[in-house]
Structures are given as C-alpha cells and as structure tokens.
Amino acid sequence: xxxxxxxITSAHRGFVDxxxxxxxxxxxxxxxxxxxxxxxxxxxxxxDGVLIVNHNDTVEGFNENGERVTYVVAKTTAEVICSVVLSxxxxxxxxRVPTLEQVLNLAYHTGMLVNIDLKNGYEIAEAVAKLxxxxxxxxxxxxxxxGSGVEGINAILAIDPDARFIDKGVGFARSVQNxxxxxxxxxxxxxxxxxENIDAIRNYGCxxxxxxxxxxxxxAAVECHPDMCEFxxxxxxxxxxxxxxxxxxxx
Numbered sequence: 001x002x003x004x005x006x007x008i009t010s011a012h013r014g015f016v017d018x019x020x021x022x023x024x025x026x027x028x029x030x031x032x033x034x035x036x037x038x039x040x041x042x043x044x045x046x047x048d049g050v051l052i053v054n055h056n057d058t059v060e061g062f063n064e065n066g067e068r069v070t071y072v073v074a075k076t077t078a079e080v081i082c083s084v085v086l087s088x089x090x091x092x093x094x095x096r097v098p099t100l101e102q103v104l105n106l107a108y109h110t111g112m113l114v115n116i117d118l119k120n121g122y123e124i125a126e127a128v129a130k131l132x133x134x135x136x137x138x139x140x141x142x143x144x145x146x147g148s149g150v151e152g153i154n155a156i157l158a159i160d161p162d163a164r165f166i167d168k169g170v171g172f173a174r175s176v177q178n179x180x181x182x183x184x185x186x187x188x189x190x191x192x193x194x195x196e197n198i199d200a201i202r203n204y205g206c207x208x209x210x211x212x213x214x215x216x217x218x219x220a221a222v223e224c225h226p227d228m229c230e231f232x233x234x235x236x237x238x239x240x241x242x243x244x245x246x247x248x249x250x251x
Contacts, residue, residue, distance in 0.1 A: 003245040007222070009237055010038040010115055010230040012211070013055065021086040022233045023053050024095040028106055034238040038113035038142070040230060043100045043128055045120050050078035051100040051131060057119075059097055061086050100128070104135035115142045115166060115230075122148035122155065129159035142166050142187060149175050166209055166228075170197065173204035182206050187228055193217075198224050215240050 014020075014027025015034055021027065028039045042055045052073065059071045061084035071081060081097050088094045100116070107114045114137065118124055125148060132141050139162030145152045147167065153176070156163045166187040167175075176182045188201045189209040201208055209228035210221040214235040221229065222244065231237040 003248050003250065005241060005245065007226050008037045008113065008228040009035070009241065010040050010113075010209075010228055011036040011233065011237065012040045012230050013042070013233040014039060015231075015235075015237070016233045017236075018091065019087050019089045020092060021095060023055060023098070024086050025098050025102060025106060026087075026092040026095050027233065028103060029110070032106075032110040032112055034236065036112060036237070038115055038228075039103070039107065040115040040117065040144075041100070041103050042117045042119050043124060044073045045124055045127075046073055046078040046081055047075055048077045050081075051124065051127060052078060052081050053098050053100055053103055054081075055119075059084050061097070101131055101135065104131065104137055107140070108136055113140050113142065115144060117144035118146045118148065118152070121146045122152050125152045125155045126159065129156045129163070132160055138162055145172075150179065153179065170200045170204070173201050173206045176206065177204050189228075189230070193221055193224050213237075213240075219244060 011031035013022035015031040016022050016027050020030060023042060031039050041053050043051050044054055046052055054073055057073055059073060059081055061069060063069050069084060073081060084097045086095045116128055118128060138160050142164045143156055145165055145167045153165055164185045166189055169188050169190045173188045176186050183205045187207040187209040189211050190197060191212045207227040209230060210226040211230040213221055213229055213231045218240050
C-alpha cells in the first residue's frame, strides 16, 4: 500500500515545460495532466472591464507578425490583450493571454480547484466572485486577497458563501483572528519554514500554505504539515511528491 498525501497540491501559474509559458491555458492543462489539485492564477482588469490572467501589470509577447509587443493591462482593451501570442509549438499550438473565464472553464471541466490572486485587490473582489458563480465553481475557489482583508472577505462571501481565502503570513493571520471560520477558510502563505514563523501562524488558528516549493525544499516544507503546497511553475510536483511519499516510514 502506498502512502497518500493530505495537502492540496497547487501549481503556481500552471506547470511549464518545453516552450510553454506560465499563466497560459496549456500550462494549466499541463498541471492537470500531472495531477494538480489546484492551479494558481492571476486576475487583472483591462481598460474595458474584462478580467484577464497575467501576473504583471504589463503583458509581453508577440503580435501576429511575430513582432515583440508590450501592453499595460489597465490601459488596454481585452481584445488587444488576448491577441498577444505567448508561445507557439507543435505540441501545444498557439498560446495567448487567457481571460479568467477561460481558466475557470478549464478548472470546471478538469475538476481542479483554483487559487485566484486578486491583483487589483478589493476593486475586483465582487466581479471575480460573480464570475466564479457564473462558471459553476462556488466553493471551489481560494481567493488571494492581496491585502483587501476582512472587507474583501465579506464582499466575496456575499456571493460565494463557501469561499476560502489566502494572504501573506502572520500579518494576515493576525488580521483575521476574530473571524470565526478562519480555521476552515483562511490560508496563510509563507516560504519561511522556521519553527517560530510556523508556530505563529498556527497559534492564530489559520491554515498553512507553503509556497515556492521544488525538489530542494519540499521535504523540509512538508515536515511542517502544511495544508497546501504550492510548487514553482517549473517544478514537476508529481515526481517530487511521489519520490517523497515512497520514502516515508510510518512505523
């Protein structure tokens, strides 16, 4: 009998190999093929009010003529942003900047959870939750609040009553210490696995998410008993986890 994991395996911006680019639909589908429980994605608002997926406030890629282009997301329409070519090869085809709705549709049809980083913070909290509702993913999303705190939590819960939330470390844990359901709904993310830091998060009664994991730090991270393990988009999490689980001695 093989050992099993108890943590959520999250693929940060998908899983990239070959010519794939992070935050592309192919990168997210590749994460699914490798068994990800969750994909992490980044939501930003275009100038015409469309939620697209991109980590930075600018999009960089190529136009149809193969010329390099750069656009500021907040100052550019979705039509232009989503025409940007991120990568192209025989295996995955042409990959463009996706809308958040496209990513949520992928998650719906693959059964993966989604961690949505609200890059515009509270400004887009309600719009993102409404899109989650539209795409049939109520209760299947962890919202990265980006500092919007309890105000953001309340705005999202009014639309997605089963939502969970994530933000940075002890500061977030402290800010939700009076939130009764923090032990079920609130993940604190950190890459600091010192006993002092982990104990501080746990003492506030929050869930623990360890980030930026790869083959070098995963073993030390999982010994902290995290609730979520988020891997770098270049890390083959399935191979890393399988190798670890085969070596665990339970008696």
